[in-house]
Amino acid sequence: MSKVLVSDSIDQAGIDILSQVATVDVKLGLKPAQLLEIIGEYDALMIRSSTRVTQEIIEAGTQLKIIGRAGVGVDNVDVPAATRRGIVVVNSPEGNTIAAAEHALAMILALSRHIPDANASVKRGAWDRNSFVGAEVYKKTLGVVGLGKIGSHVAAVAKTMGMKLLAYDPFISTERAEQIGCQLVELDLLFQQADYITLHIPKTPETTHLINATTLAKMKPTARIINCARGGIIDEVALAAALKAGKIGGAALDVFESEPLGESELRSLGKEVILTPHLGASTAEAQVNVAIDVAEQIRDVLLGLPARSAVNIPGLGPDVLEELKPYMQLAETLGNLVGQLAGGRVEVLNIRLQGELATNKSQPLIVAALKGLLYQALRERVNYVNANIEAKERGIRVIETRDASIRDYAGTLHLEATGTLGTHSVTGALLGEREIHLTDVDGFPINVPPSKYMLFTLHRDMPGIIGKLGSLLGSFNVNIASMQVGRKIVRGDAVMALSIDDPLPEGILDEIIKVPGIRDAYTVTL
Ligand SMILES: NC(=O)c1ccc[n+]([C@@H]2O[C@H](COP(=O)([O-])OP(=O)(O)OC[C@H]3O[C@@H](n4cnc5c(N)ncnc54)[C@H](O)[C@@H]3O)[C@@H](O)[C@H]2O)c1
Numbered sequence: 001m002s003k004v005l006v007s008d009s010i011d012q013a014g015i016d017i018l019s020q021v022a023t024v025d026v027k028l029g030l031k032p033a034q035l036l037e038i039i040g041e042y043d044a045l046m047i048r049s050s051t052r053v054t055q056e057i058i059e060a061g062t063q064l065k066i067i068g069r070a071g072v073g074v075d076n077v078d079v080p081a082a083t084r085r086g087i088v089v090v091n092s093p094e095g096n097t098i099a100a101a102e103h104a105l106a107m108i109l110a111l112s113r114h115i116p117d118a119n120a121s122v123k124r125g126a127w128d129r130n131s132f133v134g135a136e137v138y139k140k141t142l143g144v145v146g147l148g149k150i151g152s153h154v155a156a157v158a159k160t161m162g163m164k165l166l167a168y169d170p171f172i173s174t175e176r177a178e179q180i181g182c183q184l185v186e187l188d189l190l191f192q193q194a195d196y197i198t199l200h201i202p203k204t205p206e207t208t209h210l211i212n213a214t215t216l217a218k219m220k221p222t223a224r225i226i227n228c229a230r231g232g233i234i235d236e237v238a239l240a241a242a243l244k245a246g247k248i249g250g251a252a253l254d255v256f257e258s259e260p261l262g263e264s265e266l267r268s269l270g271k272e273v274i275l276t277p278h279l280g281a282s283t284a285e286a287q288v289n290v291a292i293d294v295a296e297q298i299r300d301v302l303l304g305l306p307a308r309s310a311v312n313i314p315g316l317g318p319d320v321l322e323e324l325k326p327y328m329q330l331a332e333t334l335g336n337l338v339g340q341l342a343g344g345r346v347e348v349l350n351i352r353l354q355g356e357l358a359t360n361k362s363q364p365l366i367v368a369a370l371k372g373l374l375y376q377a378l379r380e381r382v383n384y385v386n387a388n389i390e391a392k393e394r395g396i397r398v399i400e401t402r403d404a405s406i407r408d409y410a411g412t413l414h415l416e417a418t419g420t421l422g423t424h425s426v427t428g429a430l431l432g433e434r435e436i437h438l439t440d441v442d443g444f445p446i447n448v449p450p451s452k453y454m455l456f457t458l459h460r461d462m463p464g465i466i467g468k469l470g471s472l473l474g475s476f477n478v479n480i481a482s483m484q485v486g487r488k489i490v491r492g493d494a495v496m497a498l499s500i501d502d503p504l505p506e507g508i509l510d511e512i513i514k515v516p517g518i519r520d521a522y523t524v525t526l
């Protein structure tokens, strides 16, 4: 049974899902050295933002197949290192969107009405109404930096509170911004005009210290800034200085350059500053959502199925993935088959997507085909994550063509591999949406489902050849489960596809090739 390590606090709903397929160890608060020591035992690691999954941890995780982040941000995971090792990294892109957006909105209102400090003062026994006179958000300008999932929800709710909305997001169209009721503007204009600035961007080299002494100086002295995105987008030293000097009105931060927050000037500031300990995703609802979302993906990957929200393989929505999954299995089977027929080192893989496949996303099918193709060389080391990289490193050139015309099947996939030992091709389709059928091998039409052990011969279409091959296999105690011949012209060349119950015994291929009329023979294990 697989083993999963859960090293951050995850809702029980996720643990229950993992327990269906694996032994689950929950070990919270591990020191990096402790994690390093035990990670080698585990097939999967499930985390939130507290566990740092460094390159060293990834390299020590020799059994790791998947790292599941029950949340959005994967900046605590060395994703490139995981990709190089073929480890899938998955997250839950939407499970805590509402929770994080509502936290930002709560920060806007709490900051405006001094709720944390007013509450603390009453709890201390005071009744001071004069110190906590607030400001209304109605008719004020909210500047949303990053109009993605969380930013859009914040904007939509702020709109209903009567706020005027400006947004900056270089990757969002004006139409999309207008749909949400935002005016898309340049960042400087947003800084100059906003009464509230809320950040909903990832932390990248471009966004690190986006809020610094220079940009803070562009803001209104009354402006309030909210960061429920990522620590490090704000230069905290510059922010504290601007707050102290009255150059900015207030700040509410949920995330920090270093977490847990250590010594900081921000702690010493008054009611104009609100600090929360990275609580954006901490609602009961969000924790159930992210735990289920990520545990299901870990379960699927441990069962050999693709994940729906992998951050290091082509992203596909669940609907698209559900539709493509059978075709990915077809692509992988064909890749594996053509790789074995081609033998040697493959240099070029031609992939033709026909019929309904021609209008689909091809990247997952190409990745699946490469995974199949490289299986003989790399076995379990190749997967959906690293198949592209491994193929590139081996100098395999992939050429993709599309033909939308529908022939005998709704969609067919044709792979042709050219390598050091020659060129071979296979075509396949799905019957009844799921059942894989081989419809062509090396240009000869056939119609057989693939089986674990197969034998293919290239021979002359002439009387007696099937009988001779049958007797030869019989003499080696090889049981034939099914057999089919494909030919283009009568008594021309033909291909025979046999499904056999067991692997072909050593040496028998040489005997097969000696049968008069048989020109070549290939055995494959799928
Ligand atoms: N505090 C929390 O607990 C918590 C919870 C969830 C998410 N988050 C964080 O919130 C942030 C937003 O998450 P999301 O789910 O909305 O992500 P998202 O990917 O849906 O949206 C991010 C948006 O930022 C935009 N963007 C990227 N670079 C930009 C730049 N340089 N300038 C302006 N816009 C830029 C993108 O175009 C995108 O629209 C992330 O940093 C995420 O890690 C925090």
Ligand SMILES: O=C(O)[C@H](O)COP(=O)(O)O
Pocket: 048, 049, 050, 070, 071, 072, 073, 074, 096, 278, 279, 280, 281, 282
């Ligand atoms: O990226 C996220 O999903 C948030 O920052 C939440 O982090 P958490 O799961 O550690 O609360």
